Amino acid sequence: MKKGLCPCLRSRVIEFLIQSAQLLEVSPIVKYAALSLFADRFYPDLSSLEDGRGKENWLLHPIRESNLQLFALASLWVSSKIHDTPPLSVKNLKSLGKTYIKEQHYTNGDFLEAELVLMQVLEFGIGTSDIALVYVEELLVQLKVVARVGELVKFEACMDIMDLLYENEETSVLCNSPRTLATSILVVAYVITVPPQTWEFPVLPWVGRT
Structure with a gap:
């Protein structure tokens, strides 16, 4: 720097x-x-x-x-x-x-x-399609299709997590790609917002395959 x-x-x-x-x-x-x-x-x-x-x-x-x-x-x-x-x-x-x-x-x-x-x-490169938010939204839609528990994962929680990661410079330290970052955010949001008694869907193996 x-x-x-x-x-x-x-x-x-x-x-x-x-x-x-x-x-x-x-x-x-x-x-x-x-x-x-x-x-x-x-x-x-x-x-x-x-x-x-x-x-x-x-x-x-x-x-x-x-x-x-x-x-x-x-x-x-x-x-x-x-x-x-x-x-x-x-x-x-x-x-x-x-x-x-x-x-x-x-x-x-x-x-x-x-x-x-x-x-x-930025050398006039301003494409914004390959960002974590896009992948978070896609994963949430897919999760809601394959498991009812997807309805319990709060998009607002995903955004709060992403804000914290950006503020603490963890977006670059923890993950090398927006898709990987998005899957990590979704898993944390799942743990935070879904009651443990409803953890029937194996979210970790699922995001690993997406």
Whole structure:
């Protein structure tokens, strides 16, 4: 990771992104696609900027927490453009930033610039079909088809687990693929939300085959 970044910085910015998604009332797909863009791809790639891949830009040199919060909002903006009609407006993003980003006041132009820099770091690859949320939803649908106990597994619990994993940087440490991450989340949600006396369906062997 880029020199000078506090180890706890990522967690704070991820928490900010999750809270912003809640305040903006975006759909789950927008939220988790934005998390994938920012946490899984953009933030890890910051280290490559020292090798000359990223262009010099005041939002990245130096990297400040307030600027990372701006990139988090830009990730939500890009995600909403992909998945929502109409997408989030700059006005709403700017208003939220004005309220919750204390160190810096960002203009409409800053949001546009942050979006461009984000896209450049991601090399304009913004596909979001291969993310854990998509696989969680698919697995839940399949589980409900093969076992009545699937109705007891709460989608909200899956999202809470995913939030915790992102906040604690376990999405990259524990699993190497979105599908594997999704199966792990489903198993934990099954254990948490399904009463033990109804554990008739062998969920572990089943997810191992999916």
